Amino acid sequence: MSDALGGSAAVDCRRVKCVALTFDDGPGPYTGPLLRRLAAHRARATFFVVGRNAAANPGLLRRAVAAGHEIGSHTWSHRDLTTLPAAEVRAELARTDRAVKAATGLVPKLVRPPYGALNTAVRLQTSRPMVLWSADTLDWKYRDSARVARRAINGARPGGILLFHDIHPTTVQAIPAVLKTLSARGYRFVTVSRLFGGRTPRLAYSATVPGTAKT
Numbered sequence: 001m002s003d004a005l006g007g008s009a010a011v012d013c014r015r016v017k018c019v020a021l022t023f024d025d026g027p028g029p030y031t032g033p034l035l036r037r038l039a040a041h042r043a044r045a046t047f048f049v050v051g052r053n054a055a056a057n058p059g060l061l062r063r064a065v066a067a068g069h070e071i072g073s074h075t076w077s078h079r080d081l082t083t084l085p086a087a088e089v090r091a092e093l094a095r096t097d098r099a100v101k102a103a104t105g106l107v108p109k110l111v112r113p114p115y116g117a118l119n120t121a122v123r124l125q126t127s128r129p130m131v132l133w134s135a136d137t138l139d140w141k142y143r144d145s146a147r148v149a150r151r152a153i154n155g156a157r158p159g160g161i162l163l164f165h166d167i168h169p170t171t172v173q174a175i176p177a178v179l180k181t182l183s184a185r186g187y188r189f190v191t192v193s194r195l196f197g198g199r200t201p202r203l204a205y206s207a208t209v210p211g212t213a214k215t
């Protein structure tokens with residue numbers, strides 16, 4: 001059974017160890033294989049999609065939502081929002097919202113700014129939480145499944161958010177080992193919204209400090 005938050009209704013992250021796997025920059029050619037691997041372990045994840053990729057692959061978004069995953073916004077064209085005028089920041093978000101809504105019927109509730117680049121001016125352009133991460137696998141740099149898996153496993157903490165990119169085949173190949181090892185350690189894999197108990201966080205998840213930081 002699943003609920004609208006994309007987490008098993010039975011999972012209570014106050015009582016069990018939860019971790020959120022997040023995948024940025026897709027959807028793309030490796031997203032379908034990733035969805036199959038997640039399904040094999042009954043894992044839920046959050047996809048921070050680039051709007052123009054979402055517009056090009058609406059079927060993948062629908063499949064992800066149908067499987068209980070969450071879709072967040074990673075902006076339309078992956079620019080550093082801190083370099084853009086306010087109107088362009090809003091346009092990057094609005095255009096992505098329209099693409100995700102056209103594909104799934106849902107508007108993303110969470111935003112992950114490209115490069116984690118965030119300042120007060122950017123934050124003022126949306127009331128939605130800007131979600132960063134607690135552990136970065138650096139999968140874009142290593143392109144080595146074993147290394148990516150090791151970094152993810154070592155970086156996992158209860159309540160943590162792990163950063164991956166589903167545009168790299170090496171990342172998708174790393175996922176079964178991550179799921180198997182962390183499952184054996186008692187972790188459940190939930191969406192970011194489920195991690196926060198279904199209450200939308202009014203905060204950015206810090207890239208540097210474990211735990212949530214009010215900003």
Ligand code: NI
Nearest residue numbers: 024025114115
């Ligand atoms: Ni990105």
